Amino acid sequence: RSRLSLGRKGLTNKPTMEQRRRVQKQPKRDVINGNDPSLRKSKALRRRKVPKRGSDKISSSTVILLASSFLGLFLLGYMYSVIGIFSGRNQTTSGGNALANGSGSNGSPLALRGNQPQKQTNKIKLIDDANHGPLQPAASLDDVASFLLKLVRMSSNDLRHIYEDEDRQDDSKAKDPFQLEALERGECPHVDSTIDWLPPKIPSDASTLFKIQQSSTDKDSSNRKVGVWFEHLSKAGGTSMCNLANANMPKKDVPQYYCMPSEPDMVDARVGQWTNRKLQNYIRDKKKYFVSNEWEPFPLDKFNMRPSVDGGNHDDSDPWLIFVTTLRHPLNRLVSAYKFWGILHNTAENKPTLAEFLQRRENRARNDMNDPQGLGKHLGANDDFLAMVGRPNFAMWKFSGGTMPLPKSIGGAVPWGDIEDEWVNSFLVAVKTLCQYDLVIPMELLSTTHETKDGSGVGPLYDILGWDSFEDSHVVNTGPILNSKAKESDLSEQEYDELWDKNRMDMVIYYWTRAVYLTRIHCASRLVA
Numbered sequence: 001r002s003r004l005s006l007g008r009k010g011l012t013n014k015p016t017m018e019q020r021r022r023v024q025k026q027p028k029r030d031v032i033n034g035n036d037p038s039l040r041k042s043k044a045l046r047r048r049k050v051p052k053r054g055s056d057k058i059s060s061s062t063v064i065l066l067a068s069s070f071l072g073l074f075l076l077g078y079m080y081s082v083i084g085i086f087s088g089r090n091q092t093t094s095g096g097n098a099l100a101n102g103s104g105s106n107g108s109p110l111a112l113r114g115n116q117p118q119k120q121t122n123k124i125k126l127i128d129d130a131n132h133g134p135l136q137p138a139a140s141l142d143d144v145a146s147f148l149l150k151l152v153r154m155s156s157n158d159l160r161h162i163y164e165d166e167d168r169q170d171d172s173k174a175k176d177p178f179q180l181e182a183l184e185r186g187e188c189p190h191v192d193s194t195i196d197w198l199p200p201k202i203p204s205d206a207s208t209l210f211k212i213q214q215s216s217t218d219k220d221s222s223n224r225k226v227g228v229w230f231e232h233l234s235k236a237g238g239t240s241m242c243n244l245a246n247a248n249m250p251k252k253d254v255p256q257y258y259c260m261p262s263e264p265d266m267v268d269a270r271v272g273q274w275t276n277r278k279l280q281n282y283i284r285d286k287k288k289y290f291v292s293n294e295w296e297p298f299p300l301d302k303f304n305m306r307p308s309v310d311g312g313n314h315d316d317s318d319p320w321l322i323f324v325t326t327l328r329h330p331l332n333r334l335v336s337a338y339k340f341w342g343i344l345h346n347t348a349e350n351k352p353t354l355a356e357f358l359q360r361r362e363n364r365a366r367n368d369m370n371d372p373q374g375l376g377k378h379l380g381a382n383d384d385f386l387a388m389v390g391r392p393n394f395a396m397w398k399f400s401g402g403t404m405p406l407p408k409s410i411g412g413a414v415p416w417g418d419i420e421d422e423w424v425n426s427f428l429v430a431v432k433t434l435c436q437y438d439l440v441i442p443m444e445l446l447s448t449t450h451e452t453k454d455g456s457g458v459g460p461l462y463d464i465l466g467w468d469s470f471e472d473s474h475v476v477n478t479g480p481i482l483n484s485k486a487k488e489s490d491l492s493e494q495e496y497d498e499l500w501d502k503n504r505m506d507m508v509i510y511y512w513t514r515a516v517y518l519t520r521i522h523c524a525s526r527l528v529a
Contacts, residue, residue, distance in 0.1 A: 361390025
């Protein structure tokens, strides 16, 4: 440290003895670098004309000149900034309105990017508003199907890690492409302008006419009628959905037996085997506007009864259809089927375990697949209508038109790669079928996710069908409401993993449809129609 000494010139810093020794002991390189005080007396320094301190003083006129220059520059910059703020405000206002409407000044969703004159401000604005831009669905159904095919080809271990492991948040590789956790919190997390797995929205022609039809007191006022085709997956909320239909529609418009059409000799007339013409006549003549198909796979030709397809709507009186279904967590659905069919409605004295029930159901489904009169053949009423309710990938079987094969191995890991040629086409058909449905509802959200985030409506069921009554939507047809969570069942960890592997396709489809449903709720203001 320096000691303070008071001399004639006042308070000064005087070096200590230690500092003096330090200067004397400095190496030669310090001398070369000019750190030795003795260099001040060197010839080199004497040649430099160092002005005296008195010459450092700046005249008052120079100070005034510099101050006035700086003041002028400041005022000039301030004027330009004010002009820029007001012009930028006009640009931001018009651009913000266009963004809120999902398009720019020329109607293009991305037109806003080219209309901002200030590049630096525009770039910052785009980064700040990255989560608030318009969102486009996939360009085609093929794009959606290809995206999901890549996902389902992942190993079951990786998929389980993404969607079920509690430590997945600590793993940077375990990224959910659907961002379900954020959607479950009511957020709209999507940043990319195009959501590759989001199907294009179905035109609303049939939906609009259906809501007008339901609100009209005179049902005969229009020649065109619209009915709802409900694809009922057993133990996936079908009874609850039928209950909602009776709560929101006149009871005379809904078939009495679990929403299934009846005939004089059949309480369940198996509408899944009807021709389009028979169904059109039923809607028009019986004035029933909600029909449920539970046992047969979805008949793909029913899409010919929608407005956008020329397949039987040439006559103005031919009814249209709206397509709705509910999906449930696949493993929980299987546990529910076990408790309903394997325990509650099983008259045998010795009840099977869950693993035994599922094994027997898989064998039963395999026999039906080999039967020329099986459920997927659409050739007649199969007496074993319960043959498929416990099979693996039940939803994929339903929406592939009954073509999804069973795994070749019975028990243990499933060699999906060995039978890829057999299941890929059925998988793609099932995905494209679900993409063409007007509404696919996760059963767990049937009665809990109706209010939209901004409070402007009551969600998809209201938007598509005009339904706004959801009281007591969770019902069962017989027996109490039971806990059907597969993770809390008596399955061992190995049995649970094997069951997950067998139903890998259904699992991916379930998480996908859940993400689609929540995205259309929480991102409604950003989705481009």
